[in-house]
Amino acid sequence: MTPAAALAASPLAVALRGSSALHAAVASVHLIGVALLVGSIAVFDLRLLGLSRSLPVRRLAAHLLPWSAASFLLIVPSGLLMFLARAEELIGSPLFALKMMLLLAAGTNAALFHAAVFRGAAAWDVDAPPPWQARVCAAVSLAIWVSVIVCGRTLAKA
Numbered sequence: 001m002t003p004a005a006a007l008a009a010s011p012l013a014v015a016l017r018g019s020s021a022l023h024a025a026v027a028s029v030h031l032i033g034v035a036l037l038v039g040s041i042a043v044f045d046l047r048l049l050g051l052s053r054s055l056p057v058r059r060l061a062a063h064l065l066p067w068s069a070a071s072f073l074l075i076v077p078s079g080l081l082m083f084l085a086r087a088e089e090l091i092g093s094p095l096f097a098l099k100m101m102l103l104l105a106a107g108t109n110a111a112l113f114h115a116a117v118f119r120g121a122a123a124w125d126v127d128a129p130p131p132w133q134a135r136v137c138a139a140v141s142l143a144i145w146v147s148v149i150v151c152g153r154t155l156a157k158a
């Protein structure tokens with residue numbers, strides 16, 4: 001038995017496949033997390049693109065980004081549970097692989113932004129145009145998160 005087949009045969013996976021109510025509850029937790037993550041990140045990205053420049057970028061980051069980080073507490077366990085339920089099918093799915101690679105790309109983009117661009121944010125904190133590097137990171141971030149949502153929705157059953 002392959003590891004994916006063993007996961008898909010586990011009692012939890014069998015329970016998730018057997019109960020549409022349980023699956024809907026787990027998918028709802030996933031989507032609440034997605035709303036929190038993409039909502040908070042998109043508002044921050046719009047600020048990095050140059051909108052609402054009267055809002056101090058560092059204070060906005062301090063308010064929004066902890067919510068983005070906390071959203072993973074909802075997204076990751078629920079995502080793993082839904083993966084478990086369909087592990088045999090999804091382990092070989094190019095779309096699922098693409099979604100995971102996009103998540104890696106989003107993490108890399110965010111890490112680069114914080115390590116290289118956000119350090120200098122004092123110079124453009126308020127009422128100043130963000131540097132082009134911040135705008136590029138924000139545009140890439142928005143494009144990746146939209147793509148992750150499209151992949152997730154395409155993978156979803158029903």
Ligand code: HEM
Nearest residue numbers: 027034038075076079080082083148149152153155156157
């Ligand atoms: C560890 C990370 C993640 C894993 C393992 C994961 C796994 C999954 C799986 C397996 C599904 C298909 C559900 C089904 O069978 O019905 C799904 C759906 C979905 N995922 Fe994720 N996901 C993760 C992170 C994310 C993130 C970060 C986002 C968006 C920012 C996202 C957005 C979605 C959306 C929109 C759906 C469709 C849900 C629905 O319409 O019911 N996922 N995810």
